[in-house]
Amino acid sequence: MIGPIIRMGRRQAARVAMVRSRQTLGSLLARAAAVHGGSVLVDQAAEARTGVPATKLTVAGAAKLVDRWAAALVEDDKISSGDRVVLAMPNSVELFLATLAVSRAGAIPAPVNDAMRDDEIAHVVLDANAPLVIRGVDELDVLAEHLGVSAGLGEDRGADERVAALFYTSGTTGSPKGAALTHRALVGELSRLAALPGGLLICELLIALPVAHIFGFAALAAAASAGVPVRFRPRFRPTECLDDIEERRSAAFAGVPTMYRMLEEAGADMRDLSSIRFWVSGADVMPPELAHRFKRRGAAFALPGLGSIGEATFAEGYGMVETGGGAAAKLSPPFVPFGLGDQLGIPMPGYRFRVVDDDGDEVRVGAVGQLLLRGPGVLEGYWNDSAATEAVLDAGGWLSTGDLVRRGPMGTFSFQGRAKVVIKSGGFSVYPPEVERVFEQHPDVVEAGVVGLPDDTLGEVPVVGLRMAKGATSTPDELLSWVGERLSTYKVPRRVYFVDDLPRTGTNKLQRDELIERLLDLD
Template identity: 30%
Template structure:
């Protein structure tokens, strides 16, 4: 048996096509068609108010028209730094309507990180939550930002600088916009910033086609084989929209199926439990730490979570023990999947019709090819089925490349379209895939990527630090916890606590080391290279894993 035979196809329900088709002219056309079909149905529900599909399209067009009048043109970048809210959707589709590029900015970023993303993307427009506005203003003089739009959720408004304006005040209630020709295969719709072992964040270029293909793949896999769907299908939208997992697999997919997104600006376990009780959603997608929190809640059994048709986890490895404990309490299947920013993001999943294998992330989505390879003197070759190697993927959801980084694009994206993921995996004889480890040193904490080199560079900025190594150590709640090892300069004195406080100034909370250990010497190779692997193995051994 070979990977090219796609053994997983025998598990496809008869209502699932082997390939995926895209019948949209652009991402805005996705909303346009949904509005035509579901006009008066609720599309977005947030803080006690709902917006219909017609209203969602109208407000998006108003924002697009307003942007057009102040000079926004095709290819321009607009940075979005918002928590989950309807304005995120309005802003995205306004950019899509004009052929612009939405730059995803994590609301947890500190000034240094915001400045980097704005400069790398060369964004001239930005929409930001009012509580985060001061951060953006601090870095604006060092960026290309010309116009800032501010979103508030009610209450007293922040005093804005001259030239900046609140979203609602900026809107002009018309949709006079020229048609913008979109080449769905070439035109970039989103820049999703991700990193690597170099510590340099890279903008993943996702085209209209990449996202539309993945939306259709996810929706076909999840819903085509469902016999009965409720008329008012509700989806909990608590995954962050600033990450492509929450955006594509949740927010945009909900629009594709005409669902009502129950939007939460942040994850609060009590709010989620109460929302499930009140609204009885059809689907909920989350990261493992959210399921950890739910599983620790004393009233989980009374939440009616067992009435949710499809529960799916992604963004980080899902421990088998968590699945067992969770399902023992609520008796509903918890499914796992795999993806990455470079695949918009979903590539492999466990749809409702698929018999599950614990520990597996499932089978490839329609139109997706997957192989396990190893490097030899003659090049890359497939490893035998059941053996470990690097997972490579090919499909319409695979990114166009990294923004302004052709050489780094060529390192992972080969001429024949195969994306080298850097993840170690295996496939069994039935075509189920298992993620074993990461070839890269990326740490995944609470579902977020943390890049050791970036944290190390911040630690090196402290006057007392001579050498630094940052690793991820297994954590039953977060997936992994960030830990740093430090060698101090001769004669320097500083405590671990002070170094952690120093890190908090320059890093988003999830990147800050939870523990710092100061050592006399850090392990090195014969050529003086710091050995991250040795420290990680030592920590794993301590934990008895």
């Protein structure tokens, strides 16, 4: 029998081997370097406010750096296998690389958002029982130089750890909770991207997302696996991002809906954004009309002498930290009106969705219920919090998302709202009980009620209704300044309303819907 003879070059053989073998967090860049070694991994812009330098690294160069840092951590003997290491570093590609290095050294990294206050970081350190906190990349460099570490570790000591990393989020009480994510959740499916033909890959992805946010981390990990160079900005400034798209001819941009609104406010219509082939959004609901406008600003392709033709593709992901990133996705191709709006999209491979009522029974088509999902990215649990884990994860591995969706025909689901009281503001979660407790610590405040009101830029913003003590003299600006010293910036309400009382149920629970109506009447 005569069959076709397939001759596989070393590069393609490396691609196939990468797809077939097990991917781990600590081996991500070493494996990517076997396929894309000489390609640019990231071109990072400098950020003077936090001291982050301009950095340009190839995939191979970044892999060597991660291996050297991992070797220094092992050589220093400050951590043991399975220890947690909190990475309280400025937002940067170095934070991403340090996360990989800690995992490669056999420990469990816990990157935290640099917008967190010191007391919030202290809570994370205590909750994770972390023996080591790294606050800057210079600490790793100095450690490696002090120990004389020049060669890398040469192996992934974290490969056998069930938990790959802790990504901290806020719970319904507002206290940060560590979502324990596995290697499979974070990078297990990314190796498939290495098998994509080079012609399908974009030229440059522009992002200005927090690395400690699962969206930002997943975007960098996916780009590394696919060999897509990243232009990384440690801080989102719309004018600078527009400059990058025009001057560098970036082919894709990934951000939260708030960023797209801010790009418009910064004059997106006056810029040439035709190099963009893919717009990507996540972490919050993208208004369809906003997505349509950006589709038209991009282009499908360019022809010599004719310039850019058509419009861009818009991609949206649905997911959360508890799923290690995206659990569903949808695409709106050029000149195709569908693929936008409140549909969650198609579940990612390995995911199953269910919609249930308050009794846990599946709802009929057309009815609204809470979305449950199960899949490879679902968290193992919340670190050191069995009660919180049991509240969202059942014995069968089904995760209660807290999102209300309408079950549609043919396995479709449309987002209706959030069952929890969480406020999604600019892609960040604000939990009212936490903010209320801070206000109620002020001597002039008797009680506080925090709710979200619609905002054209951020989607929602937190506002607060306050019942004040007799004789109170504090002004709204004074109260906001006082609270701002005790909370992260994005948690501080945008407006203060003084009210005679707060609506409550017979069991003394705050009636948030009624409070929203009252505050809207005051505007």
